[in-house]
Amino acid sequence: GDWEAEDTYWNSTEFLAWLYNDSPVKDKVVVNDRWGSNCRCKHGGYYTCTDKYNPRVLQKHKWENALTIDRYSWGYRREAVLEDYLSIEELLQQLVITVSCGGNVLLNAGPTRDGRITPIFEERLKQIGRWLSVNGEAIYGSKPWTYQNDTVNPDVWYTQNSTSKAVYGILLKWPAIYTVILESVKMSSSSKVSLLGYGPLSWEAV
Numbered sequence: 001g002d003w004e005a006e007d008t009y010w011n012s013t014e015f016l017a018w019l020y021n022d023s024p025v026k027d028k029v030v031v032n033d034r035w036g037s038n039c040r041c042k043h044g045g046y047y048t049c050t051d052k053y054n055p056r057v058l059q060k061h062k063w064e065n066a067l068t069i070d071r072y073s074w075g076y077r078r079e080a081v082l083e084d085y086l087s088i089e090e091l092l093q094q095l096v097i098t099v100s101c102g103g104n105v106l107l108n109a110g111p112t113r114d115g116r117i118t119p120i121f122e123e124r125l126k127q128i129g130r131w132l133s134v135n136g137e138a139i140y141g142s143k144p145w146t147y148q149n150d151t152v153n154p155d156v157w158y159t160q161n162s163t164s165k166a167v168y169g170i171l172l173k174w175p176a177i178y179t180v181i182l183e184s185v186k187m188s189s190s191s192k193v194s195l196l197g198y199g200p201l202s203w204e205a206v
Contacts (some may be wrong), residue, residue, distance in 0.1 A: 001034075002034040002035055002036055002037060002039070002040075003037045004037065005036065005037060006036045006037050006038045006039075007035055007036025007038060007039055008036070009036070010035060010036060012035035012036050012039075015035075016031065016035070019031070030045040030046065031044055031045045032044050032045065032046055032047070032048050032064065033046070033047045033048055033049070034048060045062065046061070046062040046063055046064050046104065047059075047061055047062070047063045047064070048063070048064050048066050049063070051066055051067070051068075052065065052066070052067045052068075053065055053066070054067075054094060054097060054098055054101075054103070055101065056097055056101060056149075057101060057148065058101050058102055058144050058148055059101065059102060059103070062102065062103075062104075063102070063103045063104070064103055064104040064105070064106055065094060065098040065103050065104070065105050065106070066106040066108070067086075067094060067105070067106070067107060067108065068086075068107075068108040068109075068110065069085055069086055069091070069107065069108065069109050069110075069120075069121055069124050070084055070085055070086075070110060071084050071085065071086060072084060073110060074108050074110055075110040076110040076111060076112045076113070076118070077110070082120075085120055085124070086124070088124060088127040088128070088131075089172075091107070091124060091127075091128060092128070092131060092172070093172050095128070095139070096139075096157050096170045096172060097157055099139050099142060099159055100144060100145075100148045100149070100157040100158055100159055100170070101144060101148050102143070102144045107125075107128075109121035109124070109125065134196055134197040135170070135196050135197070137161065137168075137196065138159050138161075138168035138170055138196065139159065141161065141162050141163070142159040142160060142161060142162065142168070143159070143160055143162050144158075144159070144160070145158040145159060145160040145167055146158075146184075147184040150169070150182055150183055150184045150185075151183040151184050152181065152182075152183040153180065153181060153182060153183070155171055155172045155173045156169045156170065156171055156172075156180070156182060157169075157170050157172070158170070158184065167185065168196075169182060169185065181206065187203065187205060191203075
């Protein structure tokens with residue numbers, strides 16, 4: 001791996017010079033920071049810094065949260081038990097916070113030695129897919145908003161649609177009393193609130 005030697009050992013800069021100047025994908029390619037033990041969080045089109053990197057605040061440089069469904073391994077483990085896998089709630093928390101803070105998510109599901117994806121990994125991926133089928137417009141093509149985390153409600157994270165400028169407040173926990181108080185959003189008389197997958201909601205200033 002890149003951590004075993006500096007970029008000069010791998011001749012990384014030579015390869016990158018070719019990649020960005022002469023390769024067939026030079027106008028489309030993006031490179032992370034894993035091309036030498038001295039490069040992480042310092043050089044690259046986007047930073048990964050460490051595995052499971054999630055600073056939970058907006059970063060000045062594009063970044064990625066590379067994590068695994070299995071808490072302890074990037075590969076397949078026959079001895080793993082249910083508690084070793086991230087729940088769908090934990091995975092969605094990582095997804096929402098990462099996107100709110102301007103990052104990408106790389107999610108790993110370790111296959112068996114013959115290339116199969118086991119049912120627990122399949123279930124988690126399908127659960128994320130179902131959530132995105134309802135809430136995807138708050139994720140795909142979004143960008144960080146003025147605030148990332150609500151100032152009084154820590155379970156709410158914000159994104160903004162790059163085109164419409166609509167602001168999305170994503171709740172990580174369903175409110176017990178079916179009421180959500182938001183401090184960071186300043187409403188006007190013409191403001192509208194809706195729940196994705198449901199429709200318009202009533203709101204009032206407090």
